[in-house]
Amino acid sequence: MKARLAHRRTLAADPAGQGVWIAFGGVADQPWLRLLRPGFRHCFAALSDEAGWTVLEPLSGRLMVARLPVAAGFDLPGFYRRAGLRVLGPFLPGEAVARLGPALMPFTCVSLCRALLGPGAPFAVTPFGLFRALGGQVAEVAPRRIFGEIGINS
Numbered sequence: 001m002k003a004r005l006a007h008r009r010t011l012a013a014d015p016a017g018q019g020v021w022i023a024f025g026g027v028a029d030q031p032w033l034r035l036l037r038p039g040f041r042h043c044f045a046a047l048s049d050e051a052g053w054t055v056l057e058p059l060s061g062r063l064m065v066a067r068l069p070v071a072a073g074f075d076l077p078g079f080y081r082r083a084g085l086r087v088l089g090p091f092l093p094g095e096a097v098a099r100l101g102p103a104l105m106p107f108t109c110v111s112l113c114r115a116l117l118g119p120g121a122p123f124a125v126t127p128f129g130l131f132r133a134l135g136g137q138v139a140e141v142a143p144r145r146i147f148g149e150i151g152i153n154s
Contacts, residue, residue, distance in 0.1 A: 019090030021046045023080045040128035043109045058109045088134050094118010
């Protein structure tokens with residue numbers, strides 16, 4: 001099958017030096033997001049290349065794409081970790097592939113991140129599912145004590 005013109009441009013570009021970082025956060029700005037696991041209610045991607053950083057963040061109702069005005073050597077994943085986000089990466093961006101039809105999944109933060117990772121990306125529906133499928137580990141949290149010092153656990 002012959003690649004379409006857009007695919008040839010993508011395949012002709014040199015992907016060396018590109019990396020995809022996926023960040024996960026837990027703020028719920030929409031009421032239905034509270035159904036998702038705390039700490040994993042949203043994810044977005046940051047692409048690094050030799051010229052700097054580009055952030056792709058699907059927000060409610062729109063897609064934000066921003067080229068950050070920082071030096072190419074800036075530690076953006078470290079910045080996000082210090083801000084309290086969980087960050088996985090770097091991953092190589094996936095190659096463009098021709099499909100017989102469109103993908104029938106809704107456009108979500110998870111579908112955007114999976115699209116950047118390419119056709120070999122693990123299947124996931126929620127941000128926590130993507131985090132686990134990409135190899136992320138969550139430390140077990142000690143049980144919450146609801147009655148303070150008397151030791152009755154929830």
